[in-house]
Amino acid sequence: MSAQPSPLPGPPERPAAERPARARQRILAAAVERIAGDGIDEVRIARIATDAGVSSALVHYHFATREALLAEALEYSYGAVGDARTNVEGPARSHAQRLAQMVDQCLPTRPELERDWILWVELWLRAVRHPELRPVAEELYARMRDWFAAEIRAGVAAGEFARCDPDEVADRALALIDGFGIRTLIGDGAMPLERARRSVGAALARELDVGEQLPFE
Amino acid sequence: MSPRPRLDHLRKPQIVAAAAEVIYERGLLDTRIGDIAERAGTSSATILYYFESKDRLLEEAVDRADREWYARLSERLAGCANAAEKLIRLVEETSRGQGQFGDWTLWMEIWVRARRDPVVRACYPRLDRRQRALIAEIVREGQRAGEFSRAADADDVALDLSALMDGLGIQVTLGQPDVSRRRMVRRCLTMASLALGCELERSRAPRVPA
Numbered sequence A: 001m002s003a004q005p006s007p008l009p010g011p012p013e014r015p016a017a018e019r020p021a022r023a024r025q026r027i028l029a030a031a032v033e034r035i036a037g038d039g040i041d042e043v044r045i046a047r048i049a050t051d052a053g054v055s056s057a058l059v060h061y062h063f064a065t066r067e068a069l070l071a072e073a074l075e076y077s078y079g080a081v082g083d084a085r086t087n088v089e090g091p092a093r094s095h096a097q098r099l100a101q102m103v104d105q106c107l108p109t110r111p112e113l114e115r116d117w118i119l120w121v122e123l124w125l126r127a128v129r130h131p132e133l134r135p136v137a138e139e140l141y142a143r144m145r146d147w148f149a150a151e152i153r154a155g156v157a158a159g160e161f162a163r164c165d166p167d168e169v170a171d172r173a174l175a176l177i178d179g180f181g182i183r184t185l186i187g188d189g190a191m192p193l194e195r196a197r198r199s200v201g202a203a204l205a206r207e208l209d210v211g212e213q214l215p216f217e
Numbered sequence B: 001m002s003p004r005p006r007l008d009h010l011r012k013p014q015i016v017a018a019a020a021e022v023i024y025e026r027g028l029l030d031t032r033i034g035d036i037a038e039r040a041g042t043s044s045a046t047i048l049y050y051f052e053s054k055d056r057l058l059e060e061a062v063d064r065a066d067r068e069w070y071a072r073l074s075e076r077l078a079g080c081a082n083a084a085e086k087l088i089r090l091v092e093e094t095s096r097g098q099g100q101f102g103d104w105t106l107w108m109e110i111w112v113r114a115r116r117d118p119v120v121r122a123c124y125p126r127l128d129r130r131q132r133a134l135i136a137e138i139v140r141e142g143q144r145a146g147e148f149s150r151a152a153d154a155d156d157v158a159l160d161l162s163a164l165m166d167g168l169g170i171q172v173t174l175g176q177p178d179v180s181r182r183r184m185v186r187r188c189l190t191m192a193s194l195a196l197g198c199e200l201e202r203s204r205a206p207r208v209p210a
Helices: A018-038 A045-052 A056-062 A066-086 A095-106 A111-129 A131-157 A166-185 A193-208 B004-026 B033-040 B044-050 B054-078 B083-095 B105-113 B118-144 B154-173 B181-196
Strands: none
Touching: A018 A045, A018 A056, A018 A066, A018 A111, A045 A056, A066 A111, A066 A131, A095 A131, A095 A166, A095 A193, A111 A131, A111 A166, A111 B105, A111 B154, A131 A166, A166 A193, A166 B154, A166 B181, A193 B154, A193 B181, B004 B033, B004 B044, B004 B054, B004 B105, B033 B044, B054 B083, B054 B105, B054 B118, B083 B118, B083 B154, B083 B181, B105 B118, B105 B154, B118 B154, B154 B181
């Protein structure tokens, strides 16, 4: 997308063209942590800057507004987790098994997923009053939905899942995941993660006619 | 002199109502007690007399909106012929947003604040359980009447439906393009139909704006 300038002499693992990109990444990595901890409204830019080993001015240079910082932090976090998401390794799994893994990747089952979740919740609230953030949410949702829909479609084609509208089922699954994710995140004693997994899994299993439950690991 | 109980009775609801409006419009963080005071037609001192903090006001605002919503909903449900109709009605009413605001904005404020304030954190599950209890009650009624499958666990259905409604409610609030309220209702009824072994369809008379 952007033209690559010829690399200047320097240590081979960090060509000069990458340095601004690296700084930006460090800022985003720091922002993810700090925003998850303090919230987008209260987070101090100076702290993010210190964590990233850059100046506040540089943070402001890269991210003109808090909205921009939040949006990019979420994209960054989503992308970082996303690599793990799309990298479903291991022995050949059934579509139902893959779907179960995908549900696990979308619920706050690990610390980095929990951080990702917190940023989502912050984004939702911010997007209410800052409509420029809504396309960000829309785009990320579309990616997640396409990800689920593709797996469901493949499962239907393979005869593993009942015929259905994959996009509809995916949308319902994501909404269910959101609703359960909230309850888990807020730490309601009655909503442990395990229950969330079971409920989402059971709902999907029912829709796709694969029995009582998805085969979680 | 001035009968304190009567003033409490008048002032608190007024303040809470004003708080709900202002918080809805500006967000909790950008709301100052002074803004609420102005809206309520009283002083900041009076507000702080009744409420410790903005968080308490948020909590009360959501709690009150929720209670009023339930009161109205219960009235409407009383007019329904059977459990299936009640469930449909509940889903349709929920899709219009709880309280007078028509969307999930105040809930989202709660979800964000819950991470930092333990009292707000405790209020959400309490409100959530209220909704789930109502849904479970309707499901049991339907099971007794033979409308719904007895194999379904009423509490599980209630939880699933509440979670789905929240998830879709977020999409509706954010104006996501293909999640209209009607779509939300359809999706909820599809899930409920599957869980309860029956066909639940949206009311013919359109009560829900697109």
